[in-house]
Every structure is written in structure tokens, then in C-alpha cells.
Amino acid sequence: MPTVLVIEDEPGMAAYLKTELQFEDYSVLLAYDGLEGLQVYEDNAQVDVILLDWMLPKMDGLGVLRRIRQTDDVPIIMMTARDYVSDKVAGLDYGADDYITKPFKMEELLARIRVVLRRGHERATYQVNDIQLDTKAHSAVKNGTFIQLSQREYTLLLTLIKNVNQVVSRDELLDQVWGTDYTGGTNILDVYIRHLREKIDDDDSDVIQTVRGIGYTMRTAGNDN
Structure with a gap:
């Protein structure tokens, strides 16, 4: 059963989407603002599709999209009441898979979900020595043995692997893993x-x-250079 994460701040729309998606045999997770959406995403590794509203409190949809695309290629469909070409261009440029304008027919949204699930994404794997990361499966393996990592640990390892044999600054790691709005102590990185x-x-x-x-x-x- 595919899992859909719906990030939508209007309770009525969120409830409607949940009901309709569950009727179509999808498992549904709900979040009502951008920061909550990121947290739900980080807490649930098996999210197959994200329905992401553009106008969200705390962090807008574009910000959520950019954060998720730092580490994951999970299919994301943007939803918005604004039919602006500039919005579509920005969303697609930052990695959205599709874009649907409100109000929409549920049949159209379901068709778009089926398309992104069917299309899928080429599984992205990174390997350094005997360590392999699979961004689609959110898995890390060493010598064939699964490594149990928290979401933060996984994102940190992925950032380092993407920049293998290059030095990544402390500030860049903090921005990539904890976000540019992080205001806590830097010792958390150590x-x-x-x-x-x-x-x-x-x-x-x-x-x-x-x-x-x-x-x-x-x-x-x-x-060793």
C-alpha cells in the first residue's frame, strides 16, 4: 500500500484528500504546516508520494521542497490556488515532479499520483569504500550489513558522501542537515x-x-590528500 504525505494547511481540504486517498487504498499521513510536514517526512522513511501545498504557514511549500530535495528524490506534486507560470517554473526548477492547480478534480489528482508512482525515479546510490547509501530506500549498508541510522545521521552521511574527497565546512553541514534556520549550538555536529x-x-x-x-x-x- 503506497503512502502519501499530504502537507496542506486547510483542514477541510486535508480531510477530503485523506478520505479520498484512503478510499483508493493509499495510506495517508497529514501535516498542516511546512515545519510539521518536514518532521512527518523525517519520521517516516516509507513515504512514496508527497502532496505539497504551496502556501503554508511556518515554511512555504517551496522551502519544504528545497529541503527535501537535498537528500531525497521522493515524488512531489505541488498544489496551489495560484495559476502563475512563475510558480510552476520555480517548483519544477527546484525538483517538483508535477503541479496541479486548485480547484481540481480528484480523478485528475489520482491520475497524476499514478503517473509519478509508475514513472518512479532511478534509484540513486552512492558508495564510498564498503559503505553504500540508497536514497530511494533510505538505507545505508556496510559490507552487506544494514546500518541503523537516525534521519539526521543519514542526512549527515549522505552530505559527506556526495562530497567525497572534498572538505565540507561546519557551516555547510549545519545548513544541510539542520537547516539554515537552526539557532542551536554548533557542538551538535561533533x-x-x-x-x-x-x-x-x-x-x-x-x-x-x-x-x-x-x-x-x-x-x-x-x-589521503
Whole structure:
């Protein structure tokens, strides 16, 4: 049963979508503002499609889209009451899979959901040495063994792997993993790096290396530059 995350601030519309989608045998998760939508997404790895309203409180739909696209290619259909070409262009440029204007017929939305599910996305995998990340499955594997990671740990590892053999600054890691609006202490990064090392490093390897005064890097075997 595919899972649809509906991020919609109008309770009546959210309830309507939930009822109709459940009738079509979808499992439905609801969120009523942008920040809650991100939290529900982070807490549920098996989200197959996101229906994302453009105008949301706390964080708008475009902001939510940009945050999710940093780590995931889950299909996202934008919903909006504004039929502006500029909105469509912006949403598609930032990685939306489709765009539907309110009011819409439920049959049309269901057809669009079927299309993005059928089309799917090429599974994106990243590998450094014996560690492999699968962004579609939200999984991390080392030597064939599944690594249990929290969402933050997963996003941190993915950011480092995407920049393999490059130094990623502390500020960039904080922005990518905790968001540009994060106002807490920077020591949280060191805590998560330590947790990550405990889960992925062998006794004779140091996959994640500290670059003093700058940040962190992941090195491929034999690359010590």
C-alpha cells in the first residue's frame, strides 16, 4: 500500500484528500504546516508520494521542497490556488515532479499520483569504500550489513558522501542537515559525527576525517590528500 504525505494547511481540504486517498487504498499521513510536514517526512522513511501545498504557514511549500530535495528524490506534486507560470517554473526548477492547480478534480489528482508512482525515479546510490547509501530506500549498508541510522545521521552521511574527497565546512553541514534556520549550538555536529563514526568506522579505518578549523571529509581508500 503506497503512502502519501499530504502537507496542506486547510483542514477541510486535508480531510477530503485523506478520505479520498484512503478510499483508493493509499495510506495517508497529514501535516498542516511546512515545519510539521518536514518532521512527518523525517519520521517516516516509507513515504512514496508527497502532496505539497504551496502556501503554508511556518515554511512555504517551496522551502519544504528545497529541503527535501537535498537528500531525497521522493515524488512531489505541488498544489496551489495560484495559476502563475512563475510558480510552476520555480517548483519544477527546484525538483517538483508535477503541479496541479486548485480547484481540481480528484480523478485528475489520482491520475497524476499514478503517473509519478509508475514513472518512479532511478534509484540513486552512492558508495564510498564498503559503505553504500540508497536514497530511494533510505538505507545505508556496510559490507552487506544494514546500518541503523537516525534521519539526521543519514542526512549527515549522505552530505559527506556526495562530497567525497572534498572538505565540507561546519557551516555547510549545519545548513544541510539542520537547516539554515537552526539557532542551536554548533557542538551538535561533533556529537553526530562521533555517533556516525561509531557506526561506520572499523578499528583500522577512519572514513570520516576531521579537517581542523574547517570541517569534515570522507576519503576513499588510498586517498589521503
